[in-house]
Every structure is written in C-alpha cells, then in structure tokens.
Amino acid sequence: GESVGLHLPTLSVQEGDNSIINCAYSNSASDYFIWYKQESGKGPQFIIDIRSNMDKRQGQRVTVLLNKTVKHLSLQIAATQPGDSAVYFCAETKIQGAQKLVFGQGTRLTINP
Amino acid sequence: DGGITQSPKYLFRKEGQNVTLSCEQNLNHDAMYWYRQDPGQGLRLIYYSQIVNDFQKGDIAEGYSVSREKKESFPLTVTSAQKNPTAFYLCASSAAGGRWLRFYYGYTFGSGTRLTVV
Numbered sequence: 001g002e003s004v005g006l007h008l009p010t011l012s013v014q015e016g017d018n019s020i021i022n023c024a025y026s027n028s029a030s031d032y033f034i035w036y037k038q039e040s041g042k043g044p045q046f047i048i049d050i051r052s053n054m055d056k057r058q059g060q061r062v063t064v065l066l067n068k069t070v071k072h073l074s075l076q077i078a079a080t081q082p083g084d085s086a087v088y089f090c091a092e093t094k095i096q097g098a099q100k101l102v103f104g105q106g107t108r109l110t111i112n113p
Numbered sequence: 114d115g116g117i118t119q120s121p122k123y124l125f126r127k128e129g130q131n132v133t134l135s136c137e138q139n140l141n142h143d144a145m146y147w148y149r150q151d152p153g154q155g156l157r158l159i160y161y162s163q164i165v166n167d168f169q170k171g172d173i174a175e176g177y178s179v180s181r182e183k184k185e186s187f188p189l190t191v192t193s194a195q196k197n198p199t200a201f202y203l204c205a206s207s208a209a210g211g212r213w214l215r216f217y218y219g220y221t222f223g224s225g226t227r228l229t230v231v
Contacts, residue, residue, distance in 0.1 A: 008153055008154065008155070032218050034219045036219075036222075041201075041225070041227070042224055042225065043119075043203050043205075043222030043223050043224050043225050044156075044203070044220075044222045045222070046217070046219055046221075049217065049218075049219060089155065089156070091219065091220075093218060093219075095218050100146070100158070100161060101207075101219065101220055103155055103156045104155070105155045106154075106155045106156075108153075
C-alpha cells in the first residue's frame with residue numbers, strides 16, 4: 001500500500017561496519033525480489049536481485065537473504081563506505097504475467113565517519 | 114548506450130498551469146511507468162503502460178495524464194487539477210513479464226525530474 005505521510009526508517013552505521021537493511025514483503029505469491037539504491041536527487045539503481053527458489057545470493061560486498069516463511073527480505077552490506085549512504089528500497093513481483101513491481105517503504109542508510 | 118532519459122531535470126510550474134515531463138527510452142522495453150516521490154517518502158505509482166496505445170492508472174493518477182503513442186516515449190502531463198504537484202518524478206521502463214530468457218525483470222529508472230510550483 002501507499003506510504004503517504006510516513007517517513008522512511010533510518011539506519012546509521014559506522015564506516016567499515018556491516019549493515020543489515022530489512023524488508024517485509026506483502027505477497028506470498030511473489031517470486032522475484034530486487035534491492036535498489038537511491039542517492040539523493042537521482043533515480044534508483046539496481047543492486048542485487050533474487051528469485052524465490054533461492055534463499056541467499058551474493059554480490060560484491062552485498063548479500064540478499066530471502067525468508068519466504070515469514071516473507072522477509074534483507075540486504076547485507078559489508079564494510080560500509082561513505083558512498084553507501086543512500087535510501088534502499090526492496091521490490092517484489094511475480095515474473096509471469098507482466099506484474100508490476102511493488103516497492104517497500106525504503107530505508108535511509110547513513111554512514112558515519 | 115541504452116538507457117532511459119528524463120527531461121528536464123528541473124521544472125517550475127506556475128499555479129494553474131499544465132506542464133509535461135518527458136521520458137524516452139531506447140532499451141526496446143515494452144512497459145513504462147511514472148512514479149512520484151515526496152521528500153523522505155517512498156515511490157508512489159501514477160500511471161503505467163505495458164504496450165503502445167494502452168495505459169492504466171496507478172495509485173495516485175488524479176491530476177495527471179499520460180500518452181503512449183510510441184514504444185520509446187511515455188510523457189506525463191501534470192495538470193492544474195493536481196493541487197500539490199511539487200515532487201520528484203521518476204520514469205522507469207521494463208521488459209514485459211514472461212520473457213523467460215531474461216534474468217532481470219526489474220525496472221530501469223531515469224534520473225528524475227524535480228517539479229516545483231512557484
């Protein structure tokens with residue numbers, strides 16, 4: 001649903017620490033999930049995706065974990081850097097049938113020096 | 114390079130004026146989308162189009178209009194009926210679902226247009 005009137009949750013971590021951003025998705029039928037990163041004044045950019053037949057996928061410094069039992073998605077960022085400061089969105093969809101992406105509320109990550 | 118281009122980057126609208134935001138993609142994507150983003154908030158869907166000459170309302174379509182005369186283009190008009198148009202507008206495109214040979218089913222986003230009422 002819409003997030004009108006709601007402000008983004010925030011997470012602050014020290015530079016060099018690992019961060020974990022969580023997302024609860026809404027549709028148990030969703031079978032494809034994506035994490036996006038949005039820097040201030042820019043459009044969201046793809047970080048990593050995962051299909052429902054997997055429970056973990058790793059990229060460069062990022063790992064996505066999927067728990068279908070509780071409809072939970074998380075993004076782990078290792079050894080955070082100042083450039084990781086941004087808003088992170090999760091998104092879900094069902095691949096078949098040209099379904100729209102449904103975006104989560106987003107989390108603002110701040111990296112402290 | 115393939116991509117999605119939004120213009121202008123900044124736009125100022127006077128009270129009672131209609132303005133049109135441009136969105137062009139050369140990715141050969143079938144589907145295109147318009148989102149609105151207010152400060153400190155998430156993305157809200159305004160309109161989307163999955164094929165040329167067809168489009169559907171999203172969650173907040175009131176005060177907006179779109180057209181999809183060409184596959185590459187999906188302009189958004191913010192009409193005078195939109196009472197609070199100041200926001201960041203994002204356009205996105207995607208290959209329609211069912212393309213089993215493609216792995217990535219997500220969106221490619223433009224860089225956004227910031228609209229301000231003056």
